[in-house]
Amino acid sequence: MVQQIRNNNEAVTPVSREMKGLKEFFPQCFNAQGEFDIDKFREAIEPHVDVTREGRSYDFLGKSYARMLSSLDTTTVIRPDVEHNSKPENVNSENIYISGDNLDALHHLVKSYTGKVKCIYIDPPYNTGTDGFVYNDKFKFTAEELEKKLSISPDEAEKIIAMTSGHRASHAAWLTFMMPRLQLARDLLSKDGVIFISIDDNEQAYLKQLCDNVFGEDNFVGEIIWNNATDNNPTNITIEHEYILCYTRNRDLLESVWKSNISDIKDLLIEKGKELNSLYKGEQLQTMWKKWYKENKSQLGELDRYKYIDEGGVYTGSQSVHNPGKEGYRYDIIHPVTKKPCKQPLMGYRFPESSMQKMIDEGKILFGDDETKLVEIKLYASEYQDKFSSVYELDSRAGANELRKLFPEAKQIFKNPKTSELIIHILSYISIEEDKYIMDFFGGSCTTADAIMQLNQKQEKKAKFILVQLPEKIAEDKEAYKLGYRTIDEIGMERIKRAAKKIKEENPLFAGDLGFKHYTLEEVPENTLDKLDAFDPNVILSTDDVLNMFGRDTVLQTWLVNDGYGLGAKTEDIVLDNYHATLCGHHLYMTDADFTENDMTALVDRYQGDPSFNPDCIVLFGYSFGHNAKDMLEKNKPTINLVKDKNVIIDVRY
Numbered sequence: 001m002v003q004q005i006r007n008n009n010e011a012v013t014p015v016s017r018e019m020k021g022l023k024e025f026f027p028q029c030f031n032a033q034g035e036f037d038i039d040k041f042r043e044a045i046e047p048h049v050d051v052t053r054e055g056r057s058y059d060f061l062g063k064s065y066a067r068m069l070s071s072l073d074t075t076t077v078i079r080p081d082v083e084h085n086s087k088p089e090n091v092n093s094e095n096i097y098i099s100g101d102n103l104d105a106l107h108h109l110v111k112s113y114t115g116k117v118k119c120i121y122i123d124p125p126y127n128t129g130t131d132g133f134v135y136n137d138k139f140k141f142t143a144e145e146l147e148k149k150l151s152i153s154p155d156e157a158e159k160i161i162a163m164t165s166g167h168r169a170s171h172a173a174w175l176t177f178m179m180p181r182l183q184l185a186r187d188l189l190s191k192d193g194v195i196f197i198s199i200d201d202n203e204q205a206y207l208k209q210l211c212d213n214v215f216g217e218d219n220f221v222g223e224i225i226w227n228n229a230t231d232n233n234p235t236n237i238t239i240e241h242e243y244i245l246c247y248t249r250n251r252d253l254l255e256s257v258w259k260s261n262i263s264d265i266k267d268l269l270i271e272k273g274k275e276l277n278s279l280y281k282g283e284q285l286q287t288m289w290k291k292w293y294k295e296n297k298s299q300l301g302e303l304d305r306y307k308y309i310d311e312g313g314v315y316t317g318s319q320s321v322h323n324p325g326k327e328g329y330r331y332d333i334i335h336p337v338t339k340k341p342c343k344q345p346l347m348g349y350r351f352p353e354s355s356m357q358k359m360i361d362e363g364k365i366l367f368g369d370d371e372t373k374l375v376e377i378k379l380y381a382s383e384y385q386d387k388f389s390s391v392y393e394l395d396s397r398a399g400a401n402e403l404r405k406l407f408p409e410a411k412q413i414f415k416n417p418k419t420s421e422l423i424i425h426i427l428s429y430i431s432i433e434e435d436k437y438i439m440d441f442f443g444g445s446c447t448t449a450d451a452i453m454q455l456n457q458k459q460e461k462k463a464k465f466i467l468v469q470l471p472e473k474i475a476e477d478k479e480a481y482k483l484g485y486r487t488i489d490e491i492g493m494e495r496i497k498r499a500a501k502k503i504k505e506e507n508p509l510f511a512g513d514l515g516f517k518h519y520t521l522e523e524v525p526e527n528t529l530d531k532l533d534a535f536d537p538n539v540i541l542s543t544d545d546v547l548n549m550f551g552r553d554t555v556l557q558t559w560l561v562n563d564g565y566g567l568g569a570k571t572e573d574i575v576l577d578n579y580h581a582t583l584c585g586h587h588l589y590m591t592d593a594d595f596t597e598n599d600m601t602a603l604v605d606r607y608q609g610d611p612s613f614n615p616d617c618i619v620l621f622g623y624s625f626g627h628n629a630k631d632m633l634e635k636n637k638p639t640i641n642l643v644k645d646k647n648v649i650i651d652v653r654y
Helices: 002-009 016-025 038-045 063-069 102-113 143-150 154-163 171-188 201-215 251-257 261-279 282-299 353-361 397-406 420-427 447-459 488-506 526-534 545-550 552-562 597-609 627-644
Strands: 077-080 096-099 117-122 189-199 220-227 241-248 308-310 313-318 376-380 391-393 437-440 464-469 517-522 572-576 579-584 587-590 617-621 649-653
Touching: 002 526, 016 063, 063 143, 063 171, 077 552, 096 488, 102 171, 102 464, 102 517, 102 552, 117 171, 117 420, 143 154, 154 171, 171 189, 171 201, 189 201, 189 220, 189 251, 201 220, 201 241, 241 251, 261 282, 261 308, 261 313, 282 308, 282 447, 397 420, 397 488, 420 447, 437 447, 447 464, 447 488, 464 488, 526 545, 545 552, 552 587, 572 597, 597 627, 617 627, 627 649
Parallel strands: 096 464, 096 517, 117 189, 117 437, 220 391, 437 464, 587 617, 617 649
Antiparallel strands: 077 517, 189 241, 220 241, 308 313, 313 376, 572 579, 579 587
């Protein structure tokens, strides 16, 4: 397990990840020594691929180091929160929350969830100089090691060491931090998956170049301008927006992604309007529509403002009579009841008086109860333009207000949280299958999880989430610390619980998934690593000492993810005489010591007598199995293979 990963990491280079992919698809381009032949590769692709020789490169200090980090496997183990995960609301939940470094989490997740994530939204540190971002990774390479591994100069190696040791918050440091995370995120995306990344002016240009490099320029979908604030600074250009960059895994499949949930609701409103118009007229039409609207409003999402009906169908009021940005037309519109002039828009009307009168005559203008309300244009559901606009207006303070309602005891429990309305807006345009996930590996205050649960309730979806948050310590002078929270992930988990409770209280009949399973990524302590290094696999007598250092649940969960079964996979306890093993899929996991001859006999009998018992791989926790037990399994393997007509693998892991 950890020992084998540490050994494998020794051989990792900046191109290990790329070479693995090339070897999978172009094995003919490697010689007997495993060396890549670039001429054979060029010969293999040039007759079929337009190869550009345009002189252009993308580089920054730390790029080769960042590429290496995407290939270095994590040496952390996955500890399940057994007590939390066994609670009724969580035991069958498919939602996942991971406490740990997101680079470690991504390395674990690619082993089980590659291609299973339909949409990723992340809100990474913006590297503004005031957001606390300082790159400080856990890899303690020496300058000499980096010179050798990365084939770089001593001076460059020293600069990388300084940059990754918590002393720099430069653009290069931020890019080095982000690159391996985005490379692994790309692997997790389904073939038609999309990723949205929030950012501001400070790193937007650098992020665009990085994403072009990771996802490919042709997979850039677009950039959303989030108009989210009012800046009253008169000495500079007022900044009233952020950016959200969007890339897809494969632009050719984008059409299958951009299937808006709003389209379905729009069609429903149009058909319902036609149905009621065919059955009722006048006041009865209004009464029946109000009844249906009241019963179904919570399911209408962004179209819940369509609360009126007439012979033209279901409609809402649009304030597009306003003239934008400059002085428009000025004239009086007389209210049909009070007979007084209606209030005019601040900048006047956008239409000339003749056009306005025509709309009034055609019944397309909506008046308020009296003249104090601005008139609106009737916007029918059939006229609604269902498009993903590049500009989105939403006050960023909504996130703080939303969190304050969930944590009424705190004035500010989390700084600058995103609002769930933003995430819901984005996700409403993504077609998400039930077997796919939505992911956020900068979990923060868990806005994404809250938004997904709301979306599931409002639109009867079954989206599920994977969130990751570093258990970053909270300073003692912060309000959250005084309320009992010690790490950021604790706030995130509490937010999910409170948001779930709120949804259930407001919608008692909702039966969707409002729980989550929790896992913590843990580094193996140095004293344990020393014992692993000193372990002699040839020792005949075995004990459970090393297993107890990790914990049986931790070893099993780490293995299950490593073998592609995922977090929270269903397992079966297999009793062999007095020995307990764990079955999942085609793997039989044996972690405990004291595997006896009677247990061996019971295992062979199980293979022979139970047609449904058919594991292809028997996985042994090497520290628990002495020479005799391993030898006994190897000697009985031919008998098992003969019975099942297969080649069972004995996989000893350290």
